Amino acid sequence: MGATRFIETLVLSLLLLLSGSSATQRKKTRAAPRMPCKQMVFYFHDILYNGENAKNATSAIVGAPAWGNRTILAGQNHFGNVVVFDDPITLDNNLLSIPVGRAQGFYLYDRKDYFTAWLGFSFFFNSTQHRGSITFAGADPLNKTRDISVIGGTGDFFMARGIATLMTDAVEGDVYFRLQVYIKLFECW
């Protein structure tokens, strides 16, 4: 009798402990399989202001080195140019598709001897399908494909973390480029 009650108490205590711990655990070992908890693919389209396309432009040079200006990307692989953008996000690679959100933020060119960039931007969604934002940051070596970090999110993407694989899907001179963004979240709440 006494033993049974003692055990019941222990078991109950254990259950309480468990309900506390089950809510939250953390460090994964590297051996653990890396399965994204969410995957999405989007495209975004950047049309850079060049002095003649004020109506269509979705981005503009706002910083330049001493040897540059804000209408034409600077020499030396655009080193030092800072570009602010507000680009439409689409589900396919067609610039004319109905946007599902906006890619907003900045990129800067940071290397003299070949093209590399650094990006800080967010995907901002406000539709029936997605509501909230995903924020990205990181170095972009401008290889065929490259990863940057997903550093946070809000709304539907509350506390998101992960990586995004960028692929330049099209380039037209210095005026237009289109990026494919394959988002893989590894922390979902």
Added chain:
Amino acid sequence: MGATRFIETLVLSLLLLLSGSSATQRKKTRAAPRMPCKQMVFYFHDILYNGENAKNATSAIVGAPAWGNRTILAGQNHFGNVVVFDDPITLDNNLLSIPVGRAQGFYLYDRKDYFTAWLGFSFFFNSTQHRGSITFAGADPLNKTRDISVIGGTGDFFMARGIATLMTDAVEGDVYFRLQVYIKLFECW
């Protein structure tokens, strides 16, 4: 006998519960209650340099599109303006209250057809009450209230993650604005 079987069943249930909880490591379901581990409310005050307020100004335009300059915010909803700031943080909405820290970083306006911004900044504290920093990043649609991400922290806010709800508490022309920042951390170490 009956007691032993009862206990075995309980122990098995516990083991199952445990194996269940190990599956919920890191990946939280959306059903889980989202209780912040830390909540704080602050205000910060931004006085933009306009050519005449060099003494009081806490921020300055440092980037502008080709059609803008660095003394007056550009047309088209300030699209392309980049502003660097070092703003006092107060506990209430009074600009003259004793600052408890500094809000430091930048914001940029990134949309032509209406106001939106992108922010990268930190709250920096060095007082008896708080020591350390909280870093924020994200798109700011400039709605009545909007969320951005808390992407990191140091000192008292070591490894912090969460969201911050911004509310524009006051605006005076293009020179002064005050933001209320309601910080909700969901990862505290």
Added chain:
Amino acid sequence: MGATRFIETLVLSLLLLLSGSSATQRKKTRAAPRMPCKQMVFYFHDILYNGENAKNATSAIVGAPAWGNRTILAGQNHFGNVVVFDDPITLDNNLLSIPVGRAQGFYLYDRKDYFTAWLGFSFFFNSTQHRGSITFAGADPLNKTRDISVIGGTGDFFMARGIATLMTDAVEGDVYFRLQVYIKLFECW
């Protein structure tokens, strides 16, 4: 008797299991020991373009307040200057050592009454030793040592989070500085 002992053993095992799992709960208390899962020390070297060192310069002023320009750092503690950089990373404090990666991104000076900065940059590695990136952000009070946040990573540093302790290891006028970066990751996958 035997049954009770068997149960005690089981319960004890469960308790041990629990204490194991409770150690890896997400929300860490401040009392918990903070052991980095990875530690690394690097140096990086910044040579700022000053109008005369185009060949050697690894960084350039790209933003300035109305009272500044892009060749000379502005008065008032360089408030408002934005600098884009692509700096070599070395394992020791010798500028001429073979670089093991590049530090890429930007810093900005954000205070009028003394030096403080805000940084957004990545360490980019593409060698046999390290492949991938680590991204940093945060306020830099420019004290002797100061911490900024590690907000993400890719490749070998997939999903990294932690802090980095910066120490200015050398300064030569407004042209050259060298930072020691002691990276401590607290989330490793």
